[in-house]
Amino acid sequence: MQGLHLTSLLSILILMITAFIMPVIKQRQLVTKVSLATMGVVLVMLALVAVDVAKVEHYTATIGHYDAPFGITFDIGPIEAVVGVLFAFVSTMVVWYASFGIHKEIKENRVKLFYTLIHLLLASLLGIVFTSDLFNSFVFIEVSTLAACGLIAIKDKPENIKATMKYLILSSLGSGLVLMGIAYLYSMTGHLNMRAIHETLQVSVVGNERAILVSLTMFTIGLGIKAAMFPLHVWLPDAHASAPGPSSAILSGIVIKAPVVLLFKVLFMVYGHEILKDTVILNLILIFGATGMIMGSLFARVQTDLKRMVAYSSVAQMGYIFFGFGLGNALGMTIAIYHILAHGLTKSCLFLSVSSFIEQTGQREIDKMRGIGREMPITLAIFSLGGLSMVGIPMLPGFVSKWNLALAAIDYGQIFLLLIILASSLLNVSYYFPIIINGYFGNANLEGKIYKSKMKPVRELVPLILLSIMMVIVGFGSGPILDWIASAMPSL
Amino acid sequence: MTTPIIRRIVEWLLPCLWIFSFYIMLFGHLSPGGGFSGGSVLGACLILDRHVNGANAFGARFTGERLLKLALAALLLYGFLKGQSFLAGVLHMNGLPVPLGTPGNILSSGLILPLNVLVGIVVAVAFYLIATLFEEGHL
């Protein structure tokens, strides 16, 4: 089975290598094809990783010739496999979607750069998820930040430059904090491998309480900035709203998820429960998550720009994930990871459909989307499905998350947290439904709209449809997925 | 900003810097130095050259496109050479040999020498390109 262990590393290598082949290819069509083929191969590889993990539960791939704790290793368990497959799937679909229309949105000579950046981005995100070496993950985070900034700035409009600047500055702050946190850990333990740090920390916790608390805070805030934890989210709406459609989908769908996975690993695998339960960090994360759930939705409600609205909804959804972490019990953590999956698929679906509205109508305002359901019925149907999942209609993934999150909250012993979850889902209704209703119904809305007049060819909608099908599958198949994720949870 | 003083100093300095940069790259694994340091010195050489000699500079004879291709080729080669070692590590096999090496004999450490040179090329080109981009004013 050693051969299969190769695939995790190989997928990253292939992405990195193809990323640098792109700029020298002449024709745009060929670039697209190469990119799609690579993505397909990577997807297959990560599926193999998942199959592999399903067999052996957990494995370590040593990169280079030194074993942990000195060499860099990839520790791959169910969580990493699931998230990896999600990342590959979403980016494959986004690249597929982008292959039809990205040249309309950005300058012709930047198309190659776009694919290079997406490849680099995916490679670094996978790296963040897979690696068990803290410094290695920092390097990957930086690569992902730069690639993500590139994906926003690629559109060259003033608001893009502004948004990228904001993102870059805040991200650099975050990276600085993370690196300092790593330095603290290294000075305390002398290791960079997560497992080794964990083992050393458990014995050397006495006398190091303050240093541990400081480093924990640094990690939480640093990664919180990158993952748009509520009060640190200010960069997100600008960045995700101004970026070209496929970029937004990938940014909202997966880029903000990787730091979350890293935060999860740092909190629960590096520090571990023994340390966390004596600190206030989890409570802080819980509070930030809960505020994010409510405030994100409230902000989303008042937006007039459709894309900004969806971006703010991301803030709220990230709140769910942090909420799950903050609960700190097994179910809460499991569901936080599951929500990464759910939200990744749903939000990329939403962003892609929104970007095709914008592409076909040339309008961004929510008010201008009236009657869009007659002009683009299938796209709005996909948007509606995503919206329903966010709202929490049973069997869609959003519902599964909400339900289990609520159970975890009961388990945690705070009933009032339930009210926050339910209030947040009601708020979701209040901003997703008007769009759907005004899109499909109402005489005044449908007047003068010609049936299917602005629809994209079905061939171009295939990736969107696949994404939504996957979303439904994740919802209906939540049982085994949850069990699998739960099997990897660190024991409490 | 090019004054005769700078011009004269660079004229004397550049050849030494060129040689020094390659020295750092080639001997990196056996003494302080390495691909990145050497590459950055090399990049500094190219930038200085361009700054002083303008269109006659060594780097200016290559177009940006060509330099990019050179750097990408170096990067790819690096990727393959280093990647095989990573992959071999995963499989617990020995890839191409990486011996410890003996000081004074630059060929004695196998793969590390070409890797250092490749890194140096990539870094130098990257520095040089960034500098030209700043000079010309677009990304």
Place this chain on the structure above:
Amino acid sequence: MISFLVSHYFQIGTVILFGVGFMTLLLNNNLIRKIIGLNIMDTSIFLFFITIGYSGGREAPIINGGFKGIDAYVTPIPTGLMLTGIVVAVSTTAFALALTILFYERFGTIDLSEVIDSGGD
């Protein structure tokens, strides 16, 4: 307390430097100053790492003329890490500078507060 300060002056210095860089990056509106702050912050971390790795009286980890035992050499890992860190910092700085140029072209200023209204949303 005093003895701690004396024995850890390297670390304390780097942490102060970190704070300086962090606040410059966070509070200054001038983009160039922000980038300088970013560099100060990064450098402070590099210094911090290197001070962790350094133990007095040991040699650089290059075996020249016979292996003298593990205790004779400084651990090379932090230095190696920081080499990578420097590369990362350089690329971030380069990207930030390039972006600043673009920013200046589009908005005619490098003051962030003039472009982004301070209230945010």
Place this chain on the structure above:
Amino acid sequence: MTFLIVLPIFLPWLASIIATQSKIITEKRLKPYVAAVVITNFIVMFAVVSVFPKVRFHLLMVNRFIDIYLRPDSLGILFAVLASLLWIFTTFYAFEYMKHENRVRQFFVFFLFTLGVTIGIAFSGNMFTLYIFYELLTLATFPLVIHAGSDEALASGKKYIIYSFSGATLVLLGMLLVFSITNDLSFLPGGIVNFSHFGGTDHNEFIMLLAGYMSLFLGFGVKAALAPFHAWLPNAMVAPTPVSALLHAVAVVKSGIFSLMRTTYFLFGPVSVAMLGASNYLLPIIVLTIVMGSLMALHQDNLKKRLAYSTISQLGYIILGIALLNQDAFIGALLHLINHAVIKITLFFVAGAIYYQTGFKYVHQLDGIGKRMKVTMICFGLSVISLIGIPPTNGFVSKWYLALGALKAHNVLYAVALLLSAFLTAAYLLPITVQAFFSKKETPELDAIGEGKSLDPSDTMLIPIFLLTAIIILLGILPNPIVSIVTRIAGEVF
């Protein structure tokens, strides 16, 4: 072969999807197609439940909670039969009525879809399945409510959806609380919440169960138009009449009632609910609903709105029957569920027929209309008499049982409320009938229409009204078969 039980749910869904294809189902074929589907579905449902009387079927079981489970028991079958029967009448009525509305195809697509959802509600074997269909019901009926497409309709639709989703959220909250204690949400006659199972004396769990029951009750109460949450119902009157009839008589509000029954008697069980003491908090709300609905109906000039408020009040009766927690009251509630469904659908059909034939919406326009629409208004009169509860109509039977239950609960207040409300019912519905037949003056608008000819609608519209009136009378004269069925159901849970 037990999977066949999903047929009555999926057949209408499939049919509604096919109906969207205008190439397969042309305009001409649409009506026969819909009629065939509705009737076939009725037969299929009947066949399935009689072939597999005690079927249990897990459609999809993910874990203990996410478990789509169908288990039609006698109560479910009763509700399903009632719904599909009334659906057939509504279908034929709608054929004629929808002639003057737009987007007939869209109407029938969602109309068929809602049928499947309603049967799904009836067949649900646990709370989760019920919840899914309950949410689907909101989504499926929403396009029907805003069918007119005007701004007013959209505003009402918005209100409807906000109320419904708030209710569903409460239901979710209740489910969470209950599930966290019982770890099971399936329906069992007599309830699964058993105090002896989990220590019983734990105060925390007691509070959680009470909160769970209350939020389930109030959540479902939204659809059942319980007092503070009833405001959507009168607004939803902007929908075409067959929709309002269906919404009020069976699909939506009765689904709310049905869910309340499931919650009270099949999830918690009367014993547990009594121990929780939830009725103390709920009964005042219910009495308020009954009286307030009647009082509000008194001064509505819009006929459909008057009927809507009447519905609120009558639903209050049923909820009262549920909340009193004794066998007679429950029998009364079940009987009134059926009777009110039949009566109210007739009343709405008549209101629709009047609007369709004359364009009159308001009560004051109806003076003397009885002379022009004889058959229709006679049916209206008979239904009104039943609704008031004058013997020997079916309304009397159900109210009799309700009153018995109220007396058994040792509280005269409830019986008084029932009586008072019956008087009020008479006060707001009888004058319409009286004025329709015995008014001296005919309104000039009426004269202007149809040159003195009879204004009774055509047969496709009239026959459903007529048949329904016949059923009302039949149920009144021969209540025994239905009473015995209902008594058997009530016997299971007590």
